[in-house]
Structures are given as structure tokens and as C-alpha cells.
Amino acid sequence: MSSTASGAAKPTVTVTLDGTNRSTTLPLLSGTLGPAVADIRKLYGDLGVFTFDPGYGATASCESKITYIDGDAGVLLYRGYPIEQLAEQSDFTEVAYLLLEGELPNASQLAEFRKNVTYHTMLHEQLRRFFDGFRRDAHPMAILCGVVGALAAFYHDNLDINDARQREVAAFRLIAKVPTIAAWAYKYSIGQPFMYPRNDLSYAENFLYMLNAVPAEPYVSNPILSRAMDRILVLHADHEQNASTSTVRLAGSTGANPFACVAAGIAALWGPAHGGANEAVLKMLGEIGKPENIPEFIRQVKDKNAHTKLMGFGHRVYKNFDPRAKIMKDTCHEVLAELGIKDEPLLDMAMEMERIALEDDYFVSRKLYPNVDFYSGIILKAMGIPTHMFTVLFAVARTVGWVSQWKELIEDPAQRIGRPRQIYSGAPTRDYVAVSRRD
Numbered sequence: 001m002s003s004t005a006s007g008a009a010k011p012t013v014t015v016t017l018d019g020t021n022r023s024t025t026l027p028l029l030s031g032t033l034g035p036a037v038a039d040i041r042k043l044y045g046d047l048g049v050f051t052f053d054p055g056y057g058a059t060a061s062c063e064s065k066i067t068y069i070d071g072d073a074g075v076l077l078y079r080g081y082p083i084e085q086l087a088e089q090s091d092f093t094e095v096a097y098l099l100l101e102g103e104l105p106n107a108s109q110l111a112e113f114r115k116n117v118t119y120h121t122m123l124h125e126q127l128r129r130f131f132d133g134f135r136r137d138a139h140p141m142a143i144l145c146g147v148v149g150a151l152a153a154f155y156h157d158n159l160d161i162n163d164a165r166q167r168e169v170a171a172f173r174l175i176a177k178v179p180t181i182a183a184w185a186y187k188y189s190i191g192q193p194f195m196y197p198r199n200d201l202s203y204a205e206n207f208l209y210m211l212n213a214v215p216a217e218p219y220v221s222n223p224i225l226s227r228a229m230d231r232i233l234v235l236h237a238d239h240e241q242n243a244s245t246s247t248v249r250l251a252g253s254t255g256a257n258p259f260a261c262v263a264a265g266i267a268a269l270w271g272p273a274h275g276g277a278n279e280a281v282l283k284m285l286g287e288i289g290k291p292e293n294i295p296e297f298i299r300q301v302k303d304k305n306a307h308t309k310l311m312g313f314g315h316r317v318y319k320n321f322d323p324r325a326k327i328m329k330d331t332c333h334e335v336l337a338e339l340g341i342k343d344e345p346l347l348d349m350a351m352e353m354e355r356i357a358l359e360d361d362y363f364v365s366r367k368l369y370p371n372v373d374f375y376s377g378i379i380l381k382a383m384g385i386p387t388h389m390f391t392v393l394f395a396v397a398r399t400v401g402w403v404s405q406w407k408e409l410i411e412d413p414a415q416r417i418g419r420p421r422q423i424y425s426g427a428p429t430r431d432y433v434a435v436s437r438r439d
């Protein structure tokens, strides 16, 4: 099979099946930014062949107006706005509005949105009982996944995905309730009373309050830590068609309700190659123990037979610095300074690891740079958040991205059920043989 692209007014790609006289001309689509995309939908009909792209590295699964990544340049835009500007000048609630609605809100739209999101922060009291059903040592991601899926059993008035108002309220409920569920999963794991949300606090402050406050003591929030948490939420809010977002879209394409779709996204996020990486970075640093052991660890990473990865490094799309990692590193220094932590061995080790890796040909030639998770774990640890909560925090932030992408999917008239094909490499057709006649 060979193909050529032509630069005529309406660009196309012509694909020819080598050795035959069969060919087809496919439209070449272009977005606002990014490379052109060959529309292969009629390839099978015209030539009888599928395309093969395991891991979807070269496949655009949908059209989206939400997030743009230029992996070579290290650029991340939410609705066109650079992540650096949003992390510096905006806050999570405003970013949530931007992702969902497409534009930055004016003052009254923002006030209305804040009111709607805070109005839904409480959980149905009966949902409290779900927590008791989990073992005390359950991973909070298991609890989050289960309880978010269970929301569908409590909010029947949000299950009609064809009703725009129901979709809107489901979005508010998910964005408002996931932090409460996440904080309660943590409180349950340490045996402390659940703290009810406080709607007078900002989104990030309220989340920290539900995690850290106890009924017996007054709670004083720290603006630097609240700001750091807000920034972590902004940086993780959306990231184009990553594994968990694609999972949400695939589940959504079947017509499943939004609570079930987000629970599916949480399950996909849990893996160490995706959201579980921040937890894995701290585990890795802990196991390395001291800077003297880094060269030996790097040697293992380069040994294919050792199956060891430098966690927090590498990305499917970024072949340059992950712009989120740079902001995260600065935030890490700010938080440690605020907390008066002058000497943090994990940070020293992470910086030394980064230095060594960025000079090593293995990482340089493969364009492996620190990703968002490399420094986030160190900040969260300094803020007193236990390691098993790191991925949960990622899920709290990403809920807004999942909901925005789900909403866009449902509102897209071109949307169909997601149903990839395969190369079948199993047995050819054969006849059944009775067990008595088998060797």
C-alpha cells in the first residue's frame, strides 16, 4: 500500500493498494492547530483494509475544542489559553467553567457557577454507609471508583443524557461531590470522622479542610498551601485524549450515564503508567534511598531485562519538557519554603535524578523528560497528604476534564458508539471435535 498527499485547495491523501489497480482518495482534515489528519472512514469500504495502530499513537479518535497539546514544543492549552497563564492568574473553579463552557466567565457567570458547584458538595446521607462496607485498608482509589459509580443509584434525576439540563446538573454534581468522596475515603482509611463540606471556602480550601480538619479542633487554612493545591488541580484538570479520558468517551459513546462513565475514567487513571505514576515516583525514590544509589538505579532502567522505569519521566505526547512539570517544580519549592522545610532528601534526590537523566544519552535520545508527576508527589507529601491519596487527588482534578469531554461527546452530532476493529491472529475456521475424540 502506498500513499501520497496533494496540496490542492481541498487536500487529500491517495492510498493505492500495491499490486492492484485499486486506490482511494481520502480527505485530509485540519484543525485550528496541529498536524493534518487523514479521514480514513471510507478506506475499508473502498479497499477492504483496516488501519493498525495499537496504543492509538497516530489516531485522532474524535474532534475536540477543549485542550491542545504540542508535544514537541512542550505546549498545553485549555480552550486556547496557555497552561502557564491559567496556573498563574486563574483558579480551579474558573478553569472548570472554561473547560466546560468554552470561554472564560464574566463576573456574574463566575459567581453563578461557583454557587452551582458549591451547592452540590454534600453527599446523600445514605452514601455514607457505602464507606463502612470497605475494609479499613482499602485503597482510596477503590473506594472512589465504587462510590462515584454508585452516585447513579442516588441521582436518578440526572440519568437522561439527552436532556441538556440533566447533563448540566450531573456535571455540577460530579465536580462538587468527587472532592467530598475523596476526602471521606481518606478519613475512613485513618479512622477519623468525616468532615462535611464548607461552602464558604474555595474549592481547593474546602478540599484541604475536608482532608485535614477534625471536629475537635479549630481549623486554620494556609493560603500558600491552598494556592498550591489549587494550582495542582488546574494543572491536572484536562489533558486531551489520554487513557482515562478516552475511557470516559468510550463508555459515554454507549449512552452510559455520566456517573458510570466517570467511574470508568477513575479505574483507567489508577494504573501506574497514568495517574498512579505520582504515587509510584515516591515509592521509587524511597526504594533508591540515597543519591549514591542513583547511578545503579539508572543502570537498571537502561537494562531491558530489569523491567524498571524511571517513574515520572516520559510521555506519549510530550517529547520535550512537560510544561506542567516546570510549574510543579516551582510550586514544590514554594511549598517547601512556606513549610520551613529546608532540607527535603526526596527533593534533593529528584533533582539529582533529573540532572543525571537529562545528561544521559538513553533519556536524551528517547526524548524522555520529567512529566507532571515527577514533582507533584513531593509537594503532596510535604503538605501531609499520604502517598495512597496522590492518584485520588489527580482524579478530583481530572473530573472536570472528564465531564467536559463527556459533554462535548454527547453534544457532537457525529458521535457514534466507539468500536475499534482488530487484526485477528487466532485459529482459522475449524470444526468442533467431541471430547472423546480429542488426543
Ligand code: CMC
Pocket: 055, 239, 242, 272, 273, 274, 275, 277, 301, 308, 309, 310, 311, 312, 313, 314, 315, 316, 317, 366, 368, 371, 372, 373
Ligand atoms: N523510563 C525508562 N524508559 C522509558 C520510560 C521511562 N519512564 N518511558 C519510556 N521509556 C522508553 C521505552 O522503554 C522505550 O524504549 P525503547 O525504544 O528502547 O523500547 C522508549 O522510551 C519509548 O517509550 P514508549 O513505551 O514507546 O512510550 P509510550 O508513549 O508508550 O509510554 C509512558 C508513555 C508515559 C507510559 C511511559 O513514558 C512511562 O511508562 N513513563 C513512566 C510512568 C509515568 O511517569 N507516567 C505518567 C505520565 S504523565 C501523567 C499522565 O498523563 O497520566
